[in-house]
Every structure is written in C-alpha cells, then in structure tokens.
Amino acid sequence: MSSRLPAREVGAASDPVRRLSRRRLLRHTLATAGALLAAAPLSACSSPASASGASSLSVWDLFQGGDGMLMDDMIEAVSRGAEGFDVDRTILDWGPSYYTKLAMSAAGGRASDVAAMHLSRLAGYAPGGLVDPFDLDLLAEFGVTPKDFAPAVxxxxxxxxxxxxxxLDVHPFIVFYDKEAADTAGLLDPSGELAPMGWPEAFLDAGRALAEATGQAGVLFGHVTDTAQNWRLFAALYAQTGAAFTLPEGGPPEIDVDAAVRVVTFMKQLFDGRTNPNNLDYNGALAAFTSRRGGMAMLGEWELPTLKKAGIPLGAAAFPQVFDEPAVYTDSHSFVLPHQKDPDPARRREAHRYVAEMLKQSLTWASAGHIPAYQPVLAEPEYAALDPQASYADAAKVAVLDPPNWFVGAGSNFQNRMCQPLQSALLGNTSAEKAVRQMVREADALLRQPNPVA
Structure with a gap:
C-alpha cells in the first residue's frame, strides 16, 4: 500500500439585556437558524451598531451559557473607567447559522466591528475577503505582538x-481522569499528575489498569452519532505519527494511508468493547465518568465546569503522546474583523484596542477550562494556581487544528463526514483499512465542490 495515496486512486442567557458598563446596555440578540434564513436580505444584516448609537463598538459572538457569562464579565471589565468601551454585543446561536450570518454581513461590507470565529474556520473567510486583516503595528501599540502566542497557533x-x-484561547481535546482510580492503577508520577505513556501498548495497559481499579470501565469515549468526536481522536493520534493530512485546492487529498490505518487500528484496539466501551454516545460517556463508572474520559476541556460540579477527585492532562511526536488536537476561539466596505479609521483603531484589552482579561476565560492564547496570562501566578487547568497548558505548544480549506473547521460537514467511517470501525462494522479509504473518498468529494466564496 502506498504511504501517500491520492483519493482518486482509491476510488472515485435568560435576561435579554444586561448592564455591562456605567454608560450603556449590552444588547443580547439570540438568533436561531430559522430566523437567519428568514432574515436573508443582506440589508437586514447591516449596521448592527445602529440600534445603540454610532459610538458603540459592535461585537458578534456565539458564547452562551457559562461561556457567555464569562464573556459578559470580561466585557464589563474593559468597559470601566474613562477609557472603557461602549459595547453593543450580539449573541448568535453556535453552529452553521452563526457562520452563515457572519458571511452574509461581511459580504455586504456592513458587518460588526469585531466578531468571534473558530480559527479552524478562517480558511473559509480570509481568501474570499470576508474578514479584514489586522494591523500588527496597532496591536503592538496596545501591548500585543506575535511573540505573545504559541507559534503552533x-x-x-x-x-x-x-x-x-x-x-483568544486554545481549547484542546484532552483526557480527564479520576485521581483515585489513576493512583490505584499506578498511572501517576511522583507529583500526582498523569505520567507519560510514550507508546500505544502503554495506553492499552492504562485502560486495563483503570478498568481493574474502578471495577467497571477503563477509558470512556462518547462518539456514537456525534459529528466531531471521532475526528478529534483520530486527528490527535494521526498528527502524533508525524504524517501530513493536507487538502490542496482541487484535490486530491494528501493522506498517509499507512499512518491512518495504524491510527484507526489502535483506536479499535483501545475501544475494544470490553476494557473500554466502544458504543457510548457523548452524554453517556460524560454521565459514566461523573458517576465514577470509568477511570478516564476523552473530552474537550470545555467540559471542566460540568466535571468540577460532579465532585469527583478530578485530574486532567494534555492528550497523551503514544506515537512518534507530541500533538494535541485543538481549536481556538479568535477575534476577527469582519469585512466592511469603508471602515472608519477611528473605529478600527478602537477595535484593535478592544481585542488587546480582552486578551488581557483572559484569566477570567481560563476559569472555564480554556487555555489563554495570550501567553503573558499563562505566566501569571493566578493561572499557575488553577487546578487542573495549569496541568494541560502545554497543549497549546503542540496544537494541531483541522487542515485548512474552506469546508473544514468546527461544526463543519467535513468533520461529520470523517466521523462516519471512523464510527463504523469502532463499532466493529468495518475494518481500519476500509474506514480510511472511505475517509479519503469523502475528503476528495469535498475537494471537488466549488468554493462558494471564491
């Protein structure tokens, strides 16, 4: 089998208004996907700041629930004092609806001043001119430079x-573990943290040891019917092999098939349906871990608040290295400047200052589990004291995101289509080889589709 196989050779918030500063109200607009489609005329997407006056800085994001409240707190902090911001915040539903709305408003050139975007989605927006570039000199004037971020991000x-x-952050796919079970299983180092593993058999042994320690399951992974989980696990392990996964325009995809089969074979061995269940959905795995029916769970760090409430002796670690190189699958909530036809220089300057000031508030954001992307915050004693957040902070140094292309990223159909053959393999319905070949065919089919904003 060729180690680099082109696909075409394989086969063809409850209170809608909340006061965040002494001068203004933040408007919280919750939009559903149906409302987005109903609001299709581009003029309806324009000038979001007009409702609260020209002086306010308009900001769009997708943060609701606990993250939404933390974002409120950060905006409130930067809105205090004579140099504080007047912020008109609009919250839209997470998912395709958010990115559709963002693209529509940017295409009209009358979008918000600042918006949140998953970094994995940038390749679908920057090439088509849907977001405008940052002025690095302006950012530096406000205390933010490229050296303040991990190069991988x-x-x-x-x-x-x-x-x-x-x-703003790095949010990795990591492992949470029950410290008492891990201690009994002999998996902790002298400092009480999860010891390195280093090779696949060590992870398999860890699962067996955790199952013996808990009397139930070892490693829990909820993937059934989920549109992203299998891809997160595969992408982390595949990156650890050192192989490239690239999606060049027009295709075919460049995937090391031997490495991919090696990874899927390991995934099938790890989730054997005995030591570690192979048939859990996301909520089932989460419930099993919080009720101590398993010793370790593979989850995004964003589940930290939920796990802390469970009251278990909780530990966390960056995703263990089991192949040749350290790598952790991640994404990043980032700030972008949606395209505007004729941006006002003073407002653009304020937008840069706003982004810089929000980064400096990201210790608040870290309380939910997210790793601050702005590294000076990681150096603060308050961050080092966060448990277990500080234990996986180094994941940002070896961050791996989705391969860039317009159709990839958080909430994308690409992740869903990669997950389906992987799920079939874990459930025992197909071989690792067949699953990988199907993944390559799916990637090639997506590459054949025209970019709608090219």
Missing part, C-alpha cells in the same frame, strides 16, 4: 502571510 492566523485573526 499563531501560524494559523494568517493567509498568504497576512494576519486575519487574533486568538
């Missing part, structure tokens, strides 16, 4: 050498 902020996004 900062490298994905650019298109053709120009910076179009500024990361």
């Amino acid at each position: 900062w490298g994905r902020t650019q298109h053709e050498g120009t910076v179009y996004a500024v990361p």
Whole structure:
C-alpha cells in the first residue's frame, strides 16, 4: 500500500439585556437558524451598531451559557473607567447559522466591528475577503505582538502571510481522569499528575489498569452519532505519527494511508468493547465518568465546569503522546474583523484596542477550562494556581487544528463526514483499512465542490 495515496486512486442567557458598563446596555440578540434564513436580505444584516448609537463598538459572538457569562464579565471589565468601551454585543446561536450570518454581513461590507470565529474556520473567510486583516503595528501599540502566542497557533492566523485573526484561547481535546482510580492503577508520577505513556501498548495497559481499579470501565469515549468526536481522536493520534493530512485546492487529498490505518487500528484496539466501551454516545460517556463508572474520559476541556460540579477527585492532562511526536488536537476561539466596505479609521483603531484589552482579561476565560492564547496570562501566578487547568497548558505548544480549506473547521460537514467511517470501525462494522479509504473518498468529494466564496 502506498504511504501517500491520492483519493482518486482509491476510488472515485435568560435576561435579554444586561448592564455591562456605567454608560450603556449590552444588547443580547439570540438568533436561531430559522430566523437567519428568514432574515436573508443582506440589508437586514447591516449596521448592527445602529440600534445603540454610532459610538458603540459592535461585537458578534456565539458564547452562551457559562461561556457567555464569562464573556459578559470580561466585557464589563474593559468597559470601566474613562477609557472603557461602549459595547453593543450580539449573541448568535453556535453552529452553521452563526457562520452563515457572519458571511452574509461581511459580504455586504456592513458587518460588526469585531466578531468571534473558530480559527479552524478562517480558511473559509480570509481568501474570499470576508474578514479584514489586522494591523500588527496597532496591536503592538496596545501591548500585543506575535511573540505573545504559541507559534503552533499563531501560524494559523494568517493567509498568504497576512494576519486575519487574533486568538483568544486554545481549547484542546484532552483526557480527564479520576485521581483515585489513576493512583490505584499506578498511572501517576511522583507529583500526582498523569505520567507519560510514550507508546500505544502503554495506553492499552492504562485502560486495563483503570478498568481493574474502578471495577467497571477503563477509558470512556462518547462518539456514537456525534459529528466531531471521532475526528478529534483520530486527528490527535494521526498528527502524533508525524504524517501530513493536507487538502490542496482541487484535490486530491494528501493522506498517509499507512499512518491512518495504524491510527484507526489502535483506536479499535483501545475501544475494544470490553476494557473500554466502544458504543457510548457523548452524554453517556460524560454521565459514566461523573458517576465514577470509568477511570478516564476523552473530552474537550470545555467540559471542566460540568466535571468540577460532579465532585469527583478530578485530574486532567494534555492528550497523551503514544506515537512518534507530541500533538494535541485543538481549536481556538479568535477575534476577527469582519469585512466592511469603508471602515472608519477611528473605529478600527478602537477595535484593535478592544481585542488587546480582552486578551488581557483572559484569566477570567481560563476559569472555564480554556487555555489563554495570550501567553503573558499563562505566566501569571493566578493561572499557575488553577487546578487542573495549569496541568494541560502545554497543549497549546503542540496544537494541531483541522487542515485548512474552506469546508473544514468546527461544526463543519467535513468533520461529520470523517466521523462516519471512523464510527463504523469502532463499532466493529468495518475494518481500519476500509474506514480510511472511505475517509479519503469523502475528503476528495469535498475537494471537488466549488468554493462558494471564491
């Protein structure tokens, strides 16, 4: 089998208004996907700041629930004092509806001043001119420079050498573990943290040891019917092999099939349906871990608040290295400047200052589990005291995001189509080889589709 196989050779918030500063109200607009479609005329998407006056800085994001309240707190902090911001915040539903609305408003050139975007989605916006570049000199004037970010993350902020996004966080796919079970299983180092594993058999042994320690399951992974979980696990392990997964325009995809089969074979061995269940959905795995029916769970760090409420002796670690190189699958909530036809220089300057000031508030954001992308915050004693957040902070240094292309990223159909053959393999319905070949065919089919904003 060829180690680099082109696909075409394989086969063809409850209170809608909340006061966040002494001068203004933040408007919280919750939009559903249906409302987005109903609001299709582009003029309806324009000038979001007009409702609260021209002086306010309009900001769009997708943060609701606990994250939404933390974002409120950060905005309130930067809105205090004589130099504080007047912020008109609009919250839209997470998912395709958010990115549709953002694209529509940017295409009209009358979007918000600042918006949140998953960094993995940038490749679908920057090439088509839907977001405007940042002025690095302006950011530096406000205390933010490229050296303040992990190179692995900062490298994905650019298109053709120009910076179009500024990361707020890194949110990795990690492991949470029951400290008592891990201690009994002999998996902790002298400092009480999860010891390195280093090779696949060590992870398999860890699952067996955790199952013996708990008397039930070892490692829990909820993937059935989920549109992203299998891809997160595969992408982390595949990156650890050192192989490239690239999606060049027009295709075919460039995937090391041997490495991919090696990874899927390991996934099937790990989730054997005996030591570690192979048939859990996301909520089932989460419930099993919080009720101590398993010793370890593979989850996004964003589940930290839920797990802390469960009251279990909780530990966390960056995703263990089991192949040749350290790598952790991540994404990043980032700030972008949606395209405007004729941006006012003073407002653009304020937008840069706003982004810089929000980064400096990201210790608040870290309380939910997110790793601050702005590294000076990681150096603060208050961050080092966060438990277990500080134990996986180094994941940002080895961050791996989705391969860039217009159809990939958080909530995308690409992730869903990668997950389906992987799920079939874990459930025992197909072989690792067949699953990988199907993944390559799916990637090739997506590459054949025209970019709607090219």
